[in-house]
Amino acid sequence: MLQPQWLRTFEAVVELGNFTRAAERLDLTQAAVSQHIKHLETRLGPLMLRQPRGLELTPAGHALLDYQREMHAADQRLQQRLAGDDASQGELSLITPGSIGLAIYPQLLALQREAPGLAISHRFGPTAEVFEAVLDNRAELGLATQRPEDPRLAVSLFTREALELVVPAHERVQGWDDLARLGFIDHPDGHDMATRLLSRCFPGNPGVRRLPRRGFTNQIGLILAPVAEGLGFSVLPRFAREAFAHPEAIRVVDDIPAVVDSLWLLHRAEWPLSARATRAVGWLKARLVDTPPKG
The missing domain is CATH 1.10.10.10 (Winged helix-like DNA-binding domain superfamily/Winged helix DNA-binding domain)
Incomplete structure (x- = not known):
């Protein structure tokens, strides 16, 4: 030693x-x-x-x-x-996917302003990394779009989030040909999300890979920038769209079948959440608007 x-x-x-x-x-x-x-x-x-x-x-x-x-x-x-489990003091660590992370981070800052004794550490990560970080105690809380089966993780429904078809503000989409004309703005989860949503909106379509690819970015906060410039359309979760800085330049296509994903809250099952984490979860749930499931 x-x-x-x-x-x-x-x-x-x-x-x-x-x-x-x-x-x-x-x-x-x-x-x-x-x-x-x-x-x-x-x-x-x-x-x-x-x-x-x-x-x-x-x-x-x-x-x-x-x-x-x-x-x-x-x-x-x-x-x-x-030193004791104080809901207003100490370190709180969590890891989330990009879309929900964009939605909750401003709320976490608001919580920290109310309780300056908190030190909040928030990381973005894909589902596999979320599971690993919570299991390895590198994060007390995690949010994931898939429900884990590992018995070491306590899992509960945190919120629901719809996938959205987002186009430039001046565009109207009435059929597959309109999407082909616009072209697809891709991202790491783009093909999966677009396939799931568009297969319900346009049954029998030839597939997302047959659409012109107008751009790609791996930064969740930038996906809608080319859409706002009129360069194409994209499919992404609602919280990511709501965090976009120029909502006047984009439009969500309404009156289409819904695809709603569940977001799961994870923590180690062997011990209870700290008072800090319990406070943060309640704070966030009170400020997020759930997307109800639809048929």
Whole structure:
């Protein structure tokens, strides 16, 4: 096991770039600092190169620095948990798909303004990454468009979200030929979403892959930018459309059959949600408009 004092010495040397200044900060002799680094290098191999301009970390040195930072983060999380479960204090971490993430992030900021003691960490990720992050305790909460079967995950319905056919504001879509004329603005989930929705709107259509592809982006917040410019149409979830900054430049095609996806809230089943997470879930549910399922 690596001695905590050795690690503190290593961290100080890296931060200050100098054995003498590290010794002064830690109230040690320079010989003691050198001895601590020697102990570490005996265990791990060379950690740093002494260059004329300062110290340069080796790959092992970078790995040890990452380890030390992870230890700091783990210690902070432990202190947070031992200090009591306060709904207004501490770290809250969650991971979501892009569309719902666009909808909830402003609401999370509003929650943090009301409770400045919260530190909210929100990441975007695909379904597989959401499952992994919650199972690995890298996120307390996750939202996913698929319901997991893993018994280690507690799952509940969070909200529902419709897929929407979005066209430039001046366009009218009456049939498949109109879509072929406009062309498709694609995104990572574009073909799946468009196939599911358009197969209901236009039964027997020749398929999304037969449509002209006018563009592609993997940034959820930018999918509708080319649509707003009149360059094509797209199919995407409602929350992504509602977050678009120029709603006057786009139009949702109404009076078409609905495809509504469920969004599932996930957390580890072995222990209850923290008070912070419980507060956040209630806060978000109160501010999101559910899309009711339709036949």
